[in-house]
Amino acid sequence: MHVVTFTRSTPDTAAKVEVGKDGAVGWGDAATVVNPWDEYSLEETILQAENASGKSTVIAIGGEMHNDALKHSLAMGIENAIRIDDPNLDSTDSLAYATAAAGAIKKLGDVDLVIFGKESVDVGTDQHAYMTARKLGWTMLSYVSKIVAIDYANKTITVEKMYEQGKQTVTSQLPAVITVMKGINEPRYPSFIGIRKASKATIPVWSLGDLGISAPAKKAETVAFMNLPTKEVQVEMITGTPEEQAAQLVEKLLEAKVL
Amino acid sequence: MSVLVFIETFNGQPVMTSWEALGAGKMVADALGTSVSAFVFGENASAIAKQAAEFGASKVFVCDDATLNDFRLEPYAALLTSLVKEHTPKVVLAVGTNRGRELLSASAADTDSGMITEAIELAVEGNTVKVTRPVYAGKLLSHAQNVGDGTLFLTIRGRAFKPNAQNAGASAEVVTVSPVLDESAIVTKVQSFEAEVGTVNLTDAAIIVSGGRGVANNPKEAPAGVSDPTVWKAQDAFENVIKPLADVLGGAVGASRAAVDAGYISYAHQVGQTGKVVAPDLYIACAISGAIQHQAGMRNSKVIVAINKDAEAPIFKMARFGLVGDIFQIIPALTAEFKKRLGK
Incomplete structure (x- = not known):
């Protein structure tokens, strides 16, 4: 039984992210962290591997900056880490990402379950997870808020998944790719011993050649990044007793036809 | 080479933001010099197709097979992928709800197509669809666009685009399609659904x-x-x-x-x-x-x-x-x- 998860390093959530004069995205001296949604997928991977006395592996696709996220994952308790990096691979192209991710899963060979975080905050999307499932031809279960049961012998999985209108419980077949929501678990902090062990780990890097695949032709691309337009908001402070403040605010909102 | 829009449904009713997708779809179709089609699957699909016509669709693909009543990725994606392969739309568009994101991503992977999510602005130049979208958790914006001649799968953010004005009595060509997967070929089975009561989305x-x-x-x-x-x-x-x-x-x-x-x-x-x-x-x-x-x-x-x-x-x-x-x-x-x- 082998559970695999994917992660990446993203700027610290409190960092001010800006586009420089050269058009490149930067975040000053701020550190990178594990993509915030991945804390839940990492924790769930550890839990599911433990429950089944199986193996756990974390994979990052992209350059050396993602080693930080991989080491954090090892420090939390994931057993193995792999990075996929290749000059011909743009990890922000989701079709290329999914092709590489599926290639890595096939190379590992014995994987039953792949867990992604809900989305990546840098690229702002989750499409790579669904695309990975389709490239593998596996079951895709998204927005999972609870894994109710997994039966590895009979290859079945039952989960609760969220839609805008409520919660659906479904049973499906392994192998499967799932994306998990915040709230599915309480992510642990890396232990001191875990951090020490992770800092010494050497992380193997696989190329597309190692996976026996080539990158697909690019079908969509990001051509530019922009800072947000500065909003000219002049705050109007409303003073007085609470009743006076309330009356004035309602008057102004009605006047501005907000309601 | 039209624009194809997903009309999302829940319990046999259209999800209202779907009309925003038709609004955005019509705008893109007009700019590309083509028409906007829609697809509706599952319970009540024919009745919802009539509403899609009133909100601007000139053609609606309908499949009201019972396997499509609850949204499940396998039968939905299989059918959308077959529609895309047959009709090669220039753009497939949906609101970026859980279902919309999952369905379009899956079909984009099936057809090796480009996919851009969370559009807040759209523009068309020649054959290129130019998309403005938030990245880095909303701290920056980016411009993204399709490369080459294939189908572009596109999701828009809810409330970012306006629906077309409803034109009561407008009609569309309705094309009934058959499901691709039958129940025995679908591995995901719905056990139950628990609605979120009393909350506004x-x-x-x-x-x-x-x-x-x-x-x-x-x-x-x-x-x-x-x-x-x-x-x-x-x-x-x-x-x-x-x-x-x-x-x-x-x-x-x-x-x-x-x-x-x-x-x-x-x-x-x-x-x-x-x-x-x-x-x-x-x-x-x-x-x-x-x-x-x-x-x-x-x-x-x-x-x-x-x-x-x-x-x-x-x-x-x-x-x-x-x-x-x-x-x-x-x-x-x-x-x-x-x-x-x-x-x-």
């Missing part, structure tokens, strides 16, 4: 009233014997102070991450970087300081009202109206005033 809400960590300063005494009086006070404040204001305005209740992490309210209400990104007409932030992670989720609200006891809170820098004071005095007064003025 945050991303669809025109008005949101949000509470932060400060709701725990509720002056009401927690009853003797509750395990955590702070949590009780905060939950009581959401239920009896924040929610009544949202109710009188027909709005939804939001929350900061701090309030959610402290157990004051469920995660479904979280606005911000690891919660929902919202853009209502009116956002009332109550006892929310306005951390950068929260701002990322609500900065595109049309009018922001900040109520906070700390006059230095960053939230006031982005607010149109600011009220310094105690939310437990101001909000009940505000609720009463709205009731009076709105005649409720």
Whole structure:
């Protein structure tokens, strides 16, 4: 039984992210962290591997900056880490990402379950997870808020998944790719011993050649990044007793036809 | 080479933001010099197709097979992929709901197509669809576009595009299609569905009233014997102070991450970087300081009202109206005033 998860390093959530004069995205001296949604997928991977006395592996696709996220994952308790990096691979192209991710899963060979975080905050999307499932031809279960049961012998999985209108419980077949929501678990902090062990780990890097695949032709691309337009908001402070403040605010909102 | 739009349904009813997708789809189709088609699957699909026509679709693909009643990725994606292969649309478009994102991504992978999500602006130049979308959790914008001649799969953010005006009686060519997978070939089986009762969906809400960590300063005494009086006070404040204001305005209740992490309210209400990104007409932030992670989720609200006891809170820098004071005095007064003025 082998559970695999994917992660990446993203700027610290409190960092001010800006586009420089050269058009490149930067975040000053701020550190990178594990993509915030991945804390839940990492924790769930550890839990599911433990429950089944199986193996756990974390994979990052992209350059050396993602080693930080991989080491954090090892420090939390994931057993193995792999990075996929290749000059011909743009990890922000989701079709290329999914092709590489599926290639890595096939190379590992014995994987039953792949867990992604809900989305990546840098690229702002989750499409790579669904695309990975389709490239593998596996079951895709998204927005999972609870894994109710997994039966590895009979290859079945039952989960609760969220839609805008409520919660659906479904049973499906392994192998499967799932994306998990915040709230599915309480992510642990890396232990001191875990951090020490992770800092010494050497992380193997696989190329597309190692996976026996080539990158697909690019079908969509990001051509530019922009800072947000500065909003000219002049705050109007409303003073007085609470009743006076309330009356004035309602008057102004009605006047501005907000309601 | 038309534009093909997903009309999302739930329990045999259209999900209203689908008409926004038809609005955006019509705009893109007009710019590309083509027409806009729609597809509706599952229960009541034929009746919903009539509505799609009234909202601007000139052709509607319909499949009301029972295997498509509940949304499941396998039968939906198989059928969409077959439609895309047969008709090679220039663009496939949906609102970026859970179903919309999952379905279009799957079909994009099946057909090795480009995919761009969360569009907030769209423009067409020649054969290229130019998309403006937020990245880095809403801290930056990016421009993305299709490469080559293939189909582009595109999801738009809810409330970013307007529906076409409903043209009662307008009709469309209806094309009935057969499902690709029959039930025996579908491995995912739905066991049950538990609806979220009495809540307004945050991303669809025109008005949101949000509470932060400060709701725990509720002056009401927690009853003797509750395990955590702070949590009780905060939950009581959401239920009896924040929610009544949202109710009188027909709005939804939001929350900061701090309030959610402290157990004051469920995660479904979280606005911000690891919660929902919202853009209502009116956002009332109550006892929310306005951390950068929260701002990322609500900065595109049309009018922001900040109520906070700390006059230095960053939230006031982005607010149109600011009220310094105690939310437990101001909000009940505000609720009463709205009731009076709105005649409720």
